[in-house]
Amino acid sequence: MPEIFINGQAIEARDDQTVMEVAREHGHFIPYFCWHPQLSVVGNCRMCLVEVEGRGLDIACNMPVAKGMQVFTNSEEVQAHRKAILQFITLNHPVDCGICDKAGECVLQDYHYEYSGQRSLSHDEKVRSTKFYNLSNRILLDNERCILCLRCTRFTHEVSKSMALGVERRGDVSNIRPVEDRPLSEDPYSDNIIDICPVGALLSRQFLHKSRVWFLQPTPSVCPGCARGCTVQIWHRKPEWKLKALDQRQNENIARVTPLDNPAVNGPWICNKGRDLAQMFERVRADEPMLKGRPVTVPAALDEARRLIGAARHPVALVSNWGSNEELETFKDKLGEVFHCFVKQDWQRQPGERIEDDLLIRGDKNPNTTRARELFGHAEPDFKDGTDLVLVWGEGFDFARLPPRAGIIFLNSYLQPENGHADVFLPVSIQTERHGHYTNFEGTISAFEPCFEKKPGVLHAEDLIKALAAPARGHP
Amino acid sequence: MKHLVPEFEKLRERFPAGFESSLALPCLRRIQEDRGYVADSDIEELAVFLGVPQIQIEEVLSFYTQFRRKPIGRWHLQFCHNVSCSMNGAENVLAHVERRLGIKPGQTTPDGRYTLSTVECLGSCGTAPMMMVNDGYHENLTLAKLDELLQGLK
């Protein structure tokens, strides 16, 4: 346990640590571009220069701790060199922040403002390079903005292992480039490079010029795309920036999804499916209760559902593994005795989707199979003993498999043909409209928060379950 | 590239296991020596032989300006235009050759005999200005010397 000194503060460091790691742990900020806690150290940007007494300047990210060393992270010497380094890094930078999606969350912008503020001192014309270069079907590359920190190439070599990116040529004409034999389009983790790019060089096609980031706010959530249950941030318009003209649907749309750093589940990464949650959640919604396809009021639908439940002799429930822990527990508590319950797999693997790997992606493409099975067992749905009523909660069950003469109560969020075939159809809210928790395949519980308001005709499943269990005309 | 594989196997023995990507450089040099340039098919085959992604071959190739991706003329004239040579009249001798051959640096004569290039310091500053013709050095260049030399390059 070598003792080292950072800006005069004595710190007990561990033998295997670098000055960068120790400084971060103890709240001494050192700026950096190329260093990343989950990637190998390349030490190529020189932004993390610190001064060590008796040794001069060196980079903190690649400096092992040594007993008694005196490190200064902000001496005059360090400040002067930092400024010079930034001058060097921005020598050919196009300064097109005005049209750059990264503006507002760009480390280069922040550091330049904080530590340099100088315009380019280059006498030559700035080096021109490719903008909006087609890196994959999901990502564009702006080589003029790239500072060649090599985080993106290291990610594809060390984390996703697709080996999809490299650097061609050298010096100020170096370019990040993809290769034909390992297309980045086939890397299901590719979009993480957009997040870890410290500048606006890697751009999401989905998000391109869609919004300035300062109009948006993140809400913590959990990706329901597989049993890993990665924690994510769902970005949507801030209330104070809600559009009052133009297309107001944008106020209710997911602008983008990014990882929520979480060592217990997914670290700083998610897969591309998690980025595409808008496509999952923004399918056309069902927002009216129905009796055999005929729109009715919520109380009327609830009355009929309760009547069916009261009259049934052998009711079966297919419980959604997209239900939150709270909803599943409420169901168990209120209706567990009434119905014979089975867990239903709402979602199956899509054609072409990666089945499973040893990074994040899991074979079970549902978020809460773990808690659902804990409460309702492992048995496959089975309709014997003259099942006369089936409550189907959630999508993905083929109605042709239901017993022909049984009544159907259907709880679903999306506009689907089955809705009209149910005796009672009740629209329920989706994850982005409510609070809850999922239990992932390892038993780790993560929370999601609401981003948007639900429509009036739509019910939260938890309220709905309680209402169905209520004896007579109690409305939620 | 295929016929060079036995040579490459020998080279591989001199490298520790797991350092296959480091073999890219000597293999590429050998390919260029053999074919005169590195063809696309060479990149693909070498990547397979070394078991590395193609980008690692492309990185090496594009880093070193000495590698060529297209055939060049029989005689490759490389003029140094770095400091010492420039101060000793590199521009003059280069302009003279450009005029005589009717091509600019980076170009090859239509008959496929000469390719002209400019390069950085070749470590022969004491005898500036200088150039290389294929693998040989030609130093203390004058216009007369150049004329004589070009006569001899058929």
Ligand code: SF4
């Ligand atoms: S594209 Fe971004 S992450 Fe990749 S090297 Fe350039 S600056 Fe770094």
Ligand code: SF4
């Ligand atoms: S690994 Fe699973 S939970 Fe994580 S982002 Fe991908 S689909 Fe979602």
Ligand code: FES
């Ligand atoms: S962060 Fe240390 S050199 Fe880039």
Ligand code: FES
């Ligand atoms: S400058 Fe021409 S050989 Fe050195």
